[in-house]
Amino acid sequence: MTTFNDIDRKAINTIRCLSADGVAKANSGHPGAPMGLAPLAHVIFNNFLNFNPKNPNWFNRDRFVLSNGHGVMLHYVLLHLFGYDSMKMDDLKQFRQLGSRSPGHPEAETDGIEVTTGPLGQGIANAVGLAIAQANIAATFNKPGFAVSDNFTYSIFGDGCMMEGVASEAMSLAGHLQLGNLISFYDDNHITIDGDINVAFTENVLARLEAYGWHTIWVEDGDNDLEGIAKAIEEAKKVTDKPSCIKITTTIGFGSKLAGTHSVHGAPLKADDIAQLKEQFGLDPTKSFDVEQDVYDLYHAKAAKGASAEESWNDLFSKYSAEYPELATELQRRIKGELPQGWEKHLPTYTPADPAIASRKLSEILIGKVFDALPELIGGSADLTGSNLTRYSKSVDFQPPSTGLGDYSGRYIRYGVREHGMGAIMNGISAYGGFIPYSGTFLNFVSYAAGAVRLSALSEHQVIWVATHDSIGLGEDGPTHQPIETLAHFRALPNMQVWRPADGNETSAAYYKSLTNKHTPSIIALSRQNLPQLEGSSIEKASKGGYTLVEVENAQVIIVATGSEVGIAVDAAKVLAEQNIKANIVSLPDWFTFDQQSEEYKLSVLPDNIPILSVEVMTTNGWQKYSHQQFGINRFGASGPAPEVYKFFEFTPEGIAKRAAATIEFYKGTPVRSPLKTAF
Numbered sequence: 001m002t003t004f005n006d007i008d009r010k011a012i013n014t015i016r017c018l019s020a021d022g023v024a025k026a027n028s029g030h031p032g033a034p035m036g037l038a039p040l041a042h043v044i045f046n047n048f049l050n051f052n053p054k055n056p057n058w059f060n061r062d063r064f065v066l067s068n069g070h071g072v073m074l075h076y077v078l079l080h081l082f083g084y085d086s087m088k089m090d091d092l093k094q095f096r097q098l099g100s101r102s103p104g105h106p107e108a109e110t111d112g113i114e115v116t117t118g119p120l121g122q123g124i125a126n127a128v129g130l131a132i133a134q135a136n137i138a139a140t141f142n143k144p145g146f147a148v149s150d151n152f153t154y155s156i157f158g159d160g161c162m163m164e165g166v167a168s169e170a171m172s173l174a175g176h177l178q179l180g181n182l183i184s185f186y187d188d189n190h191i192t193i194d195g196d197i198n199v200a201f202t203e204n205v206l207a208r209l210e211a212y213g214w215h216t217i218w219v220e221d222g223d224n225d226l227e228g229i230a231k232a233i234e235e236a237k238k239v240t241d242k243p244s245c246i247k248i249t250t251t252i253g254f255g256s257k258l259a260g261t262h263s264v265h266g267a268p269l270k271a272d273d274i275a276q277l278k279e280q281f282g283l284d285p286t287k288s289f290d291v292e293q294d295v296y297d298l299y300h301a302k303a304a305k306g307a308s309a310e311e312s313w314n315d316l317f318s319k320y321s322a323e324y325p326e327l328a329t330e331l332q333r334r335i336k337g338e339l340p341q342g343w344e345k346h347l348p349t350y351t352p353a354d355p356a357i358a359s360r361k362l363s364e365i366l367i368g369k370v371f372d373a374l375p376e377l378i379g380g381s382a383d384l385t386g387s388n389l390t391r392y393s394k395s396v397d398f399q400p401p402s403t404g405l406g407d408y409s410g411r412y413i414r415y416g417v418r419e420h421g422m423g424a425i426m427n428g429i430s431a432y433g434g435f436i437p438y439s440g441t442f443l444n445f446v447s448y449a450a451g452a453v454r455l456s457a458l459s460e461h462q463v464i465w466v467a468t469h470d471s472i473g474l475g476e477d478g479p480t481h482q483p484i485e486t487l488a489h490f491r492a493l494p495n496m497q498v499w500r501p502a503d504g505n506e507t508s509a510a511y512y513k514s515l516t517n518k519h520t521p522s523i524i525a526l527s528r529q530n531l532p533q534l535e536g537s538s539i540e541k542a543s544k545g546g547y548t549l550v551e552v553e554n555a556q557v558i559i560v561a562t563g564s565e566v567g568i569a570v571d572a573a574k575v576l577a578e579q580n581i582k583a584n585i586v587s588l589p590d591w592f593t594f595d596q597q598s599e600e601y602k603l604s605v606l607p608d609n610i611p612i613l614s615v616e617v618m619t620t621n622g623w624q625k626y627s628h629q630q631f632g633i634n635r636f637g638a639s640g641p642a643p644e645v646y647k648f649f650e651f652t653p654e655g656i657a658k659r660a661a662a663t664i665e666f667y668k669g670t671p672v673r674s675p676l677k678t679a680f
């Protein structure tokens with residue numbers, strides 16, 4: 001049994017006071033959760049978490065996620081006390097200041113912070129992804145006597161996270177998947193911003209999690225019962241076939257005059273409150289940011305244990321390398337995030353002689369060709385496998401072996417109808433290292449996961465959305481399923497590739513860039529309907545994000561399009577040619593990638609002195625950046641067979657040709673500059 005004494009209590013009170021000091025100095029932040037959670041955090045970090053502050057990226061470290069990210073001061077204080085170079089005392093003093101290493105919510109770029117949290121619910125869903133990743137690595141690489149992967153994922157979440165749908169989605173899946181390597185803590189302090197949770201949140205959280213298949217434990221006095229917390233974690237570690245949730249009943253802002261109220265959730269404590277707090281805890285009320293040496297000594301001793309745990313693991317890994325050299329080399333490659341030599345040779349290429357194929361099918365063909373060559377790929381779909389075509393026929397499902405449906409080495413995840421959870425889980429898998437997750441849903445429903453997609457971009461997670469049924473071209477399902485604003489929304493995200501390939505070569509380019517750009521997530525929008533293989537397309541050209549597909553001398557207009565509209569634009573150019581009008585066609589499958597090309601290249605594609613018409617069966621929003629005139633759909637779509645819907649909206653060769661001619665007419669006699677040219 002783990003026992004505790006006065007130095008533990010002093011360390012806990014130091015965490016509380018440092019948290020209060022940090023928030024007070026910033027005059028901004030959330031002191032309540034750190035003060036209430038200090039005992040739990042102390043027990044997790046000092047007694048259970050396996051980590052080495054001198055090497056925050058040690059692969060087999062336990063992962064820790066603070067899902068209630070507003071309580072980040074707690075995590076910063078811990079990083080500091082355990083001796084992470086990323087968090088010096090000055091960094092605590094610079095909390096929330098511009099350019100500091102201690103931003104307002106946890107950001108994964110800080111060593112010791114695994115995932116960016118703050119948007120409630122995301123962190124615990126990321127933790128599910130981290131646990132899936134560990135289970136898969138263990139099932140793939142561990143050998144008898146060589147548990148090269150055996151880390152746990154620990155996560156704290158509060159009432160806020162537990163109310164969010166994304167957490168429910170991910171936790172429900174975690175229960176099904178029997179992730180015994182996931183241990184979470186529910187901070188039951190009864191308070192959110194609006195006050196007591198009685199106004200909005202009265203369910204029995206543990207009963208709900210039990211129904212999901214979780215093991216649950218309750219520590220009734222989370223403010224003081226350190227032994228109880230430790231005992232609960234010991235018990236949770238022994239439950240290997242269920243994720244565990246330990247409900248810890250705590251007092252928000254413990255020690256403050258405002259303890260137990262929402263006033264202490266998100267506002268600094270007043271100076272007199274902090275002084276009485278320190279006095280109460282036997283610390284010097286005249287000092288701030290003060291840590292007594294015995295507290296540092298305690299935590300540094302634990303840090304040293306972490307360093308030797310890593311050394312032992314390194315020894316184990318050397319022996320493993322001798323016994324299983326190929327596996328060891330492969331695991332090292334995966335950890336480094338290097339793709340296998342020559343993998344790209346498996347990317348399919350096409351010629352115009354090849355048949356018209358739906359780009360979702362082209363994607364399926366591609367996945368089938370690269371899946372064995374890229375063991376880091378771990379796929380899935382939100383219950384649309386047969387529509388997204390995301391499953392390689394020979395892949396095994398990631399499932400608990402006891403279900404008889406697959407095993408933990410499986411590389412295909414049945415996410416169920418949980419798009420948001422899927423997005424957040426993919427972020428967690430990506431954060432673990434050694435994986436490139438991809439998953440399918442209809443493009444329109446990527447919007448359901450927008451919160452997670454945004455964090456993929458912000459945290460630079462390489463995750464790939466296989467977003468099929470990408471337009472009105474899906475036809476009969478109608479406006480509820482037909483994306484209009486979706487691409488504009490995701491194109492507006494910084495650090496986001498949004499591919500909409502027009503044919504087979506462009507689909508290969510989309511995957512090539514998505515698989516090689518380690519720090520940028522991707523959405524690959526794919527058609528349900530067949531698309532012709534275009535004359536003039538190539539992986540190389542499309543990999544620039546945009547290129548001239550059809551070029552004629554003395555062109556009078558450029559038609560720039562994406563995806564299914566590129567082929568129609570090519571036919572429109574033929575209609576125009578019959579009227580002696582010359583048109584060039586530009587395909588622009590990914591704005592993000594195109595924007596990164598040289599000015600010279602971009603201006604060669606979209607030059608001065610020629611009017612440019614954009615064509616895409618979506619909102620015209622954003623196309624002003626690349627065109628003078630836009631042809632799109634600024635309303636909801638319509639239900640009907642796809643060819644009829646296209647005709648209804650006039651996205652036909654004739655409809656496009658008519659608008660191209662009108663564009664030429666409109667700009668006749670007016671000098672036109674490339675839309676790429678702007679004042680700054």
Ligand SMILES: Cc1ncc(C[n+]2csc(CCOP(=O)(O)OP(=O)(O)O)c2C)c(N)n1
Pocket residue numbers: 030032033068070071118119120121157158159160161187189191192193252265
């Ligand atoms: C998705 C999302 N919605 C809203 C917020 C704003 N917000 C920050 S903390 C909070 C309440 C959280 O309550 P709880 O988890 O109980 O934290 P505690 O009061 O215990 O610190 C809210 C609504 C947010 N960060 N993320």
